[in-house]
Amino acid sequence: MSLPRPDHGVLRKAQRGDERAFSIIVRAYQIPVYNYVLRMVGDRALAEDLTQEVFLRVFQGLPRFSLRSKFTTWLFQVTKNRVLDELRATERRPRAVVDLDDIPPLEVLDQPFERLEAIDAVWRAVERLSVDLKMALLLRDVVGLSYGEIADSLEVTLATVKWRIWKAREDVQLALTREGIDVFGEREVEAVAETDGTAVGSAVLTPPVLPAA
Secondary structure: OOOOOOOHHHHHHHHOOOHHHHHHHHHHHHHHHHHHHHHHHOOHHHHHHHHHHHHHHHHHHHHHOOOOOOHHHHHHHHHHHHHHHHHHHHHOOOOOOOOHHHOOOOOOOOOOHHHHHHHHHHHHHHHOOOHHHHHHHHHHHHHOOOHHHHHHHHOOOHHHHHHHHHHHHHHHHHHHHHOOOOOOOHHHHHHHHHHHOOOOOHHHHOOOOOOOO
C-alpha cells in the first residue's frame, strides 16, 4: 500500500512554521520513516535519533519545498541522504556487532516455530544486501513507494530502480534457498509481513520478474 499524500493546506501551514500542522505530518510519516531507517542501520536507538534528525531537516527545508512536487518523494530523499551520511560515518569508526534477531519485532508467541524461522531468514537475507539494493527494496516493499517515486528519492533512473529491486528479490530468494527455506505462497508471505508489523509486500518472495513500466 502506497503512502498517502499530505493535505496541501496542512503543508502550507507547516511551511509557514505552524508547529501543530507539522506535528500532523510527523504523526503521519514517522513510522514508515523509522521502519526504513531501522532496517538500514540495524540499531533501534540510532534509528530513533536519525528519524528525529530527518524530521528536523524536513521542518527546516519545508519553506523551500515546492507544492508541485510529491512530498513523500522528497521526504525519503531527505531520509536517504541522512542514512547515507550515517553509513559513511559508521565505516570510519568501529561498530559493535548487532544481533539481527534483536532488531525487528519478529517474535510472535502464537506463531509456529517454522514461521518465525522463515521471518528471521528473510530479514537476514535483506540485511546482507548491498546498500543500493536494500534501499530500493525497502522503499518498495516496506515503505510502499511507487517505482517512479523510488527513482526520484534515490536520484537514479527508473530502469536502475527496477533492476535493483529485481536483483534484491532474486538475492533474497537465493539466500532462502541456500538455508533450505521454501519459497512462500502469496498468502503465507502476507502473513509473515503481518507478524512483523511492517508492510513487506508479497512480491519479495515471488519469482523475480522485471516489473512493467
